[in-house]
Amino acid sequence: MSLEILGISVLWTFLFGYVMLGAIDFGAGFFNAYSIISGKQHILSKIIQRYLSPVWEVTNVFFVFFFVGIVGFFPKTAFYFGTILLVPASLAIILMAIRGSYYAFETYGTKGHKGYAFMYGISGLLVPASLSVVLAITEGGFVSIVDGNPVLDYWALFTSPLSWSIVVLALAAVLYISAVFLTWYANKAGDIGATKLMRKYALSWAIPLIVAAGGIIFELRFHRPGHYERMLDLWWMFGLSALLWAATVWNLWRKKNYGVAVWLLIGQFALAFYAYGISHYPYLLYPYLTIHEGFTNEAMAISLVVVFVLGFILLVPSIYLLLKLFLFDKDYVKGNKKKRE
Amino acid sequence: MLFDDPVFASRLLTLLTLSFHIIYATIGVGVPLFIMIAHWLGIKKNDYHYIMMAKRWARGYLVTVAVGVVTGTIIGLQLSLLWPNFMELAGNIIALPLFMEVFAFFFEAIFLGIYSYTWDRFDQRKHFLLLIPVAIGAGCSALFITIVNAFMNAPQGFDLIDGQLVNANPLLAMFTAAMPTKVSHVLATAYMTAAFMLAAIAAYQLIKGSNHAYHKKALHMTMKIGLVFSIAAAIIGDFSGKYLAEYQPEKLAAAEWHFETEEGAPLLMYGILDENQEVKYAIKIPFALSILAHGNPTSEVIGLDQFPEEETPPLITHYFFDLMVTIGVFMVGLALVYWLGVKLSWSFVKANWFRWLIVLGGPLSFLAIEAGWWMAEVGRQPWILRGIMTVEQAATSSDYVGLMFILFAALYLLLGIGTIVVLRRIFKNNPVESELKRYETKQGGEMK
């Protein structure tokens, strides 16, 4: 494997980690706000506090890892994406800041400011929407080079069916992933009301999800035929992903094996995510930047890989400890152990 | 200016974001050490006051860390958004410590999460161990980020041939001439500031009439440690001056309003510049600049006459430098008087007016941190990478930076107010007296 493939694979893996963890977080915020508005007062609040509060910083670091890593492995991305993303990325990080501070202000401090919970819920949808637009931009057609500098055509982006279908997919995925995970977590916590509610949400987002995913493949056929053809070459990965999706829904439907359903869900998204990534190769930004042109020098690449391996050795046991304490500890999940003095 | 000049707007936005982040970053680096010390003293002395201290500090710390994390995330992205050309070049050569920093955060975030949610799940000793990775992670993030900043001041570890970067050596780029003084000064001042911030809180409680031993212990401990770190900060600050004289003489000269190269140079304190660029009302300390620069009263100090006008840093840095040094000296003096006063039982160290000075010391230390950074970063102008790339070349070409400035300013206002309101509420609703009482009834006054 060449260094650039290794680099992009590591980054893509961390992005996947962020997508999954972030989706749980974003979706939970939305469901929480929704349940407050629709009067199902705080069915989810407890679950959110118990699971999300100790891990939100870890989720955030996955994101930081991705964007620091991509500038390290592919410095040219800083030039291209840094220039064109000023407005969308700024808006996204402002919203993320509001979310992050929610935990601090609401959970650690005082409880129950409706306005903040509402902002938190809305930003849970707006952040994935604005971040996912970046994927649409990488497909090309929205960026032109003027006087040597890349310029983003906002209007073309805003009116493109491709970018809208990506946004719709992102939203459906966020709500679906989050609902499936929280069904399992609520069930484990023995919270029957929350389990019922989340299962209902999970099932109702399953169909929109698969429709939106199909829609993107359809759009790409017109927008970037080259990418579409490479996706067809990987049909088996997408097909397998669809099977796993069906198996998840089947388990949820039977109200059985919620834990298995979560693993199936992870498999489904991993397959689709990597298949999409592989078919995107070699472009980082079509048609201007490939992973080969954008790659850093060899000395930097090797030192980054070394640091990555060392860092990984440090992190894996720590993450294991974290998960053991907050995710797999039955008593904690049930709330029998006090979470905080 | 703000809306039609992306370079100016980018500078202003960077100034705003970093100045805001550094407040939380300093707390983030400094406070874990004190939580650790308090927790350790509690175990050692079998005194639950110290355990309670660790608990309460950790509770407040969680709030500031959260804001530190979100503002830090903002900086990390904003560097690419505002300075894409710089980050493209920097990515090739100084990405390594940035990458290491992420691991440090990761490590810290995981253990902080565990520490703060497991007060009742481990015994005190085991629980204490969880703090060590938190403090190390926080210290390492300061180390790595400051290495990046040191590189910006004294870039090395590569060759530029026709604007192409070749022969990159990421390790050499990390160990620049600026790095030893910068890293140690930043760390020492972070610990010093955290100490005086916690001391200010304790002193304030004592002034408000709470005569509880808890606050006295907290005050005593933080002032003593603060004394050590403030002396360290001043000594390392002196070394930083020597570094500047050797490697960035224009920054030192601008900060000292030292226009002509000369031997036995005097140090100017305070004063103002009039419209003819003449210094007025300044206090002149003979030979002191030569001592600061080279440790020798007769040595030659390079002045601004040696540099072309367009490479002269803004002269405003003089005020920042004076502010930092004045506060540094004041804090050493204050902590020293406190320490002597307690030793020799001078009664005035318990007087309210003296405690008010200690309260003042908290915000002043933060002001010194800000002033130090303003001096260091504004004093690097016009360079972003000294001698290699100017701010102008580095900045983004996109519009709307001015608009983003306004949005971020509003965000920081919200976060700043939120922090204060939430911290006040946490501690007001749960004063230490009642928390200690609850603890005493629960444990029968004994530690677990």
Ligand code: HDD
């Ligand atoms: C509590 C904060 C604080 C205090 C009391 C001091 N400093 Fe400082 N100083 C900083 C906080 C700081 C800082 C924020 O940490 C800086 C900004 C950039 C850096 O590397 O550290 C800094 C930078 C800085 C620099 C510039 C380094 C560079 O640009 O590379 C010099 C020459 C000094 N300091 C010197 C001193 C002296 C002689 C002090 C005497 C008491 C002093 N500082 C006290």
Ligand code: HEM
């Ligand atoms: C000397 C100055 C600085 C210090 C001491 C410092 C320290 C810190 C600390 C302690 C945190 C909280 C991390 C946590 O607890 O998880 C933080 C967050 C962060 N800082 Fe700073 N910082 C400084 C300047 C910068 C600069 C200039 C950058 C940009 C390159 C930066 C990037 C970040 C990022 C990306 C985060 C968020 C990390 C996360 O999500 O966990 N910091 N910083």
Ligand code: HEM
């Ligand atoms: C990774 C380390 C750092 C990087 C990459 C960095 C980057 C930059 C950049 C790109 C600028 C704009 C150029 C300029 O106007 O000078 C700047 C300026 C500035 N930085 Fe740093 N910085 C770093 C560390 C810090 C830290 C830790 C602080 C502390 C708060 C800081 C404070 C400032 C300030 C106040 C300015 C504004 C200077 C001006 O307006 O002229 N920087 N920095």
